[in-house]
Amino acid sequence: MELTKKGMTREAIFERLAEFRRNDIKWQEGRTYGYVFDPGSEVMAVGKAAYNEFLSENGLDFTVFQSLLRLERELAAFGARHLRGDEQVVGNFTSGGTESIILAVKAARDCYRSTHPQIHVPEIILPATAHAAFHKAAHYLGVKAVTVSVDPQTFRADVEKVKAAITKNTIMIVGSAPSYAHGVVDPIADLAALAHEKGLWMHTDACMGGFLLPYFRRLGEPVPDFDFTVPGVTSISVDLHKYAYTPKGASLVLYRNKGYRKHQIFACSGWIGYTIVNNAVQSSKSGGPMAAAWAVLNYIGDDGYLDIARKKLASVKKIAEGINRIDGLRLVTHPDMSLISFTADEVNVFHIVDEMNSRGWYIQPSLSFDNSPAHIHLSVNASNVGWEDELLNNLAECVDIARKLPEGELVSLVKESLKGMDMAAISDSDIMNLMAAAGVSDGMLPSRMADINGVLDLLPTRVRETVLTVFVNDMFTQP
Template sequence: MIDALPEKGVASDQILAELRELRGADLPTHGGRLFAYVYDPALEGLDDLTRAAHAGSAHVNGLDPTAFPSLLAMENALVGAAAKLLGGTPETVGSVTSGGTESLILAVKAARDAYPAISEPRLVIPATAHAAFAKAAHYLRVALDVVPVEGLRADPRAMAAAITPDTVLVAASAPSYAHGVVDPVAEIAAIAAERGVRFHVDACFGGWILPYLRRLGADLPDFDLSVPGVTSISVDLHKYAYAPKGVSILLHRDQALRLPQYFAYADWPGYPMINPGIASTRSGGPIAAAFATLRGIGDAGYLELARKTRESVAVLAAAVTATDGVRLYAPAETSVVCLAADTAAVTETVASDTAASDTADTASASASGGVDLFVLADELAARGWHTQLQMAYAGLPPTIHLTVTAAVHATAPAFAADLADAVAATRAKGPVELPPLPPLTPETITPALIASLAEGLGLRGGDFTRMAAVNSVLNAAPPALREALLTGFLSLLQRP
């Protein structure tokens, strides 16, 4: 382990060499072979531009915009660009945040604080809404009403039935992260407006690309502030605006709707604190980098990047359709390709705490008669394709999620051949076999047990290249146990 605080300072060249060595273990952020976490436009010179912009404002502090008006000007420009793209009006206002999770937390905070007379506020979301809503509800002590979906999209009737006098916010996705489908925003917005409840559209994931896909002819529903009843919308610039992490925008229809978002406190002997977001001190680096990205790419550039993404999605979707053993699980209508095993057998989420032997049986059953997706993900990774697994949930099967970016335009044809080869190798290997495991419940998860499980499942020395066994256990576990296992494992990793 590198000593971050040596007795004497280390030479710059050595430090940079150490950082390069550390980065060598990471997944590739460029090259169109990583289908999650990063967004690559494959534009020459963009990295140099954003690094320079970031460095120039890295030490600027967003805590006080009157001290650093350059940052205020850039933030207002970014908000204005997002409002222009997402159906805003001259009355539209917004804030720059650190990412989609903060944008959603602030949207919930603004709604909660707008109804101070409601002692037990509630948030209504479809089951496919991003997990950040659950995080917001947990942090802000807002009750969460999760509504089952119909065909992977929010069900307006079910959403309407879930609204109560204590509901302060209703939300939907454009598109949902897991499957890349757009909820019926206009219908739900009309219901929320009729009931006098705020309605937020989570467009963090794809909000910057949807308008361009529509301009290219994609048949997508209205979803933004142009829809009556939509009171706020969020979009991440570090996703399909291709800015470095982490910058997101939260837009409100007008200033009155935004005011409860702020935190202000003057009842102490120090400076009066007023914050639009969760953080007080904010580096200007990410904001300047985002500003440079939008200026450098421009509207025509984003349209071209959307065209490349759309064509890449079509190639990948066709490859899945043509490969025996897997199938498209959701319509590839935005920037996501979501695939599942084509067997009728679906692993059901265990309804109660279960012994590990039962867990192993259930996990193996998920692949009976077909392709084990967890082995397939490992086989794709071995061929240089890094995907994101999604576990079984409420009758939905496990799936593999591909976030498609413009960089995939150059690599998509190669993926088709490798997918067929990986599926063949997966079938040859058969479903993953788990070692004997002790009975597992959330209450039994301890640091010692997690360390033993990690050893037994092959997670030695930080080698995460073969994860099928781990993912099979997680897939078979009920959500509460899954959460406990993941929390314990992350805690195991995050220690000196």
């Protein structure tokens, strides 16, 4: 991009921006089951207006913009009450679940550095279903992520396996409420009891469910305890920009008391400049997301959220029951919330995804890992309510079509190649050749992704990650 000499008109700018998103998913139509949480145009307008009101306010210094301090304190207090914490619970507003998780891991690391200086490489124990953000946090913070298998039937954390993984270097145990992949809540009470017994930090990752699960409980669903009522839970991450339907990015990280949260904060006066103190990863940040979150929460209100939850719960049950009635499909496990995973034992799930997406849906493919098969993921949100019958009818049609499609030549070729290939010796050029064979060129993906997903599913995890790294590194270049 080059700047124009005289600048562009407002009309020309927005024409270009509209052109940029021409190939984006049409999430406004209610047929998208991931990435976007759409509350409807009325609520979205309130969020956008509040966002714009505080767009220029800078969260770098709360003494200058005291409005942002007040907003953050009110949002954290709401989170504490919503997750049944007492008056000692504290928290901060972040840009999203990943930042909340990074901060919780940092707080645990620094806390144990101060009390256990003999631990040089701290370890955190992650069920295989724990979100990838914990692996990112470990990578960034010099912490070792120890992954343990989950129960092969329920896909909940296996407490005995977690216990067996504890070493003298362990500082944190993680449980999900619910896990993203399968939508089930880990046995948080048992994990927290184990953490308390061993003197470890217990983090509940409730980014997906921390807002919605309390409403499902009020509707009579058997939601297990996962919040601050559970003795031993040290910290909780909970997103607002998912099922609270606030504009992105909006999340909270909460701690049982200030003593734990203190280790999250970064302060620096060892440079020639203004004193820095950050309660999150970012320094300069717009007040827009915080104001928008506060506005949307108060606009929808408790009764509004309960009504949304009621409709969503009915939608989830209808979809789950319908999937089990489609010949060839089965639920991977029964969901505790609004995240549904299903698979096919004799049909290529990646072909099913391609067929559905070609009909204007967006459903998400998930690769196999540990004891979880390759499957299809749905995140059901408010805008999806009312589409259940059409979704299920199209899904049944697409399963029948996918059943007749052959395995791609590329997948067959890679299967043969893997038999004699040294995975440790694979080079960037090998990966680029593989991507070219899959139809990836000039940073553009093919319209059908079954071959690419099929190849990725065959590869060992570390090789998958190498392939993805090379691919993204090649995508983000000058156009």
